[in-house]
Amino acid sequence: MLEFKGVTKRYKDLIAIDNISLQIGRGEFVFFVGPNGAGKSTLLELVSCEERPTKGQIILDGMDLTSMRKNQVPKARRKMGIVFQDFKLLPNLTVEDNIAFALRVVGTKKDVMVERVKEVLEIVEMTHRKDYYPEQLSGGEQQRTSIGRALANWPKLIMADEPTGNLDPMITDTIMKLFRKVNEDGTTILMATHDLNVVKKMKKRVVTLNKGRVVSDDAQGGFSLVL
Amino acid sequence: MHKEGFRLFSNFGNHFKVAFKNLFRNSWMTTASITTILVGLFIAGLVIILIANVNFFIEQVESELLIKVFLEKDIPTDQRVILEERIGNHPLVDTVRYVDTEEGRMILQEQFGDDADVLEGLDLDEILWDGFEITVYDAAQITLVAQAVENFEGIDEIVYGKEYVSDLLRVTEMINYIGVILAIIVSIASTFVIFNTVRLTVLMRKDEISIMRYVGATNWYIRWPFILEGWIIGLLGALIASGALIWAYNKFAVWFVTNIQYVRIVPINLVTQYVLIALCVGGSILGIFGSTLSLRRFLKL
DSSP states (O other), X not given: OEEEEEEEEEETTEEEEEEEEEEEOTTOEEEEEOSTTSSHHHHHHHHTTXXXXXXXXXXXXXXXXXXXXXXXXXXXHTTEEEEOTTOOOOTTSOHHXXXXXXXXTTTOOHHHHHHHHHHHHHHTTXXXXXXXXXXXXXXXXXXXXXXXXXXXXXXXXXXXESTTTTSOHHHHHHHHHHHHHHHHTTOEEEEEOSOHHHHHHHTOEEEEEETTEEEEEETTSOOOTTO | OHHHHHHHHHHHHHXXXXXXXXXXXXXXXXXXHHHHHHXXXXXXXXXXXXXXXXXXXXXXXXXHOOEEEEEOTTOOHHHHHHHHHHHHHSTTEEEEEEEOHHHHHHHHHHHHGXXXXXGTTSOHHHHOOOEEEEEESOGGGHHHHHHHHHTSTTEEEEEOOHHHHHHHHHHHXXXXXXXXXXXXXXXXXXXXXXXXXXXXHHHHTHHXXXXXXXXXXXXXXXXXXXXXXXXXXXXXXXXXXXXXXXHHHXXXXXXXXXXXXXXXXXXXXXXXXHHXXXXXXXXXXXXXHHHHHHXXXXXXX
16 A cells, blocks of 8 residues: 655755655555664654655555645645654643544535544543643643544544653553554554564554664564663 | 535535634734734725825816916907917817906906906906817826917917926825835835744644645645635735725715815725725735735744
């Protein structure tokens, strides 16, 4: 469903991604690990069309993200959900409204939206907190809400950049359980992380990056010792 | 098609809601920018009204502007007829009318009305000459016509409001210049204020905008509320300014009509109509222009 073909991203003198080719199948759960500056986040930014590669192609579901016209980008983004380390929730909206926000801005009909928000609240187990504002929530609850927002638009792909970076180990476990559940429901997940404990426990495919290159690609949770 | 249209419409309802929310959230900045635009447009409206009234006044005067040609005494009738024809053939001349001493006497008596008895005992033949009254198509060319006619044979003297005309034209020209300069200043100031207000909203909504982009909102979906915000500021400023101007002009008109009898001013309904349209269109253009500029500079999509 997602394919990188000889992708390079260069910022002036710095090569952030160096000729990477990868294939990611539907329903896969892939970790990107590596030291700071290895290119994990850049890779996700290339998929979200936040950045364009200097060379190479990225194909999502048959759609070439690299040659796409600028006004087509929103369409591509509706196929993916993005989860951030700092949650990026809107402070003036309740949990329910934060999730509905993702549906409202793409013009979803009201009745469909109400139904979907209810569904998503159940998936992320936040129904009991739906009327709370982000500042009234714990870190884990905020991240659940953020995952809920990413899920709202029925994405085929969820990308998470250090989603447990701000959470303590216990909460991290529950969040990873949630990701596993979402993945088991058929959503492809790409996750950039520093947290090797998480990676070990999950036993999913791990792509290790260093200096913009793929160092190892292990289907069973193994990663390179350069880390 | 119907469905798309409806969606666009319901989206617009949303955009307006967001725009108003932003305006209230920035209430100080909103008030400041509406006030600036209001003052700017008020001045612009004042200049429009002033120019309209000066033009109106000039039209009144122009329609009464005449060249009076006094003929030499005892000019033969055939020479007079030829002269009348020659003047009438001049391309800038509208009408030529012969006024003889007898008619001049009647006109004088008419002008004095009940006081006509003051004319008794005067030797009117000394005062009144046979002559022509010439009207021209364009008051600005009255001097040209006068100069041409002056050289014709059989003419004793020519009288017309030469200085008066050129003074009037100079005043109109100056008011027009001042109007244009003021309009430019007002436009720049208004654009700048709206530019800043919208910039503030863009910065305040930075996080929201970035999330909107990530979840797949189209660029226009993101832009519309900002454009509407600028437009609402411009339009509100224009409505208040024109309201104030129309109210003030009404008061002025009532005072004018009761106190000044010989000069007329532009009717209230015309002023109301034109000021309202001109300011609302102007305010809207400035509002949309200012916010668009701001978006180009600060909204990176």
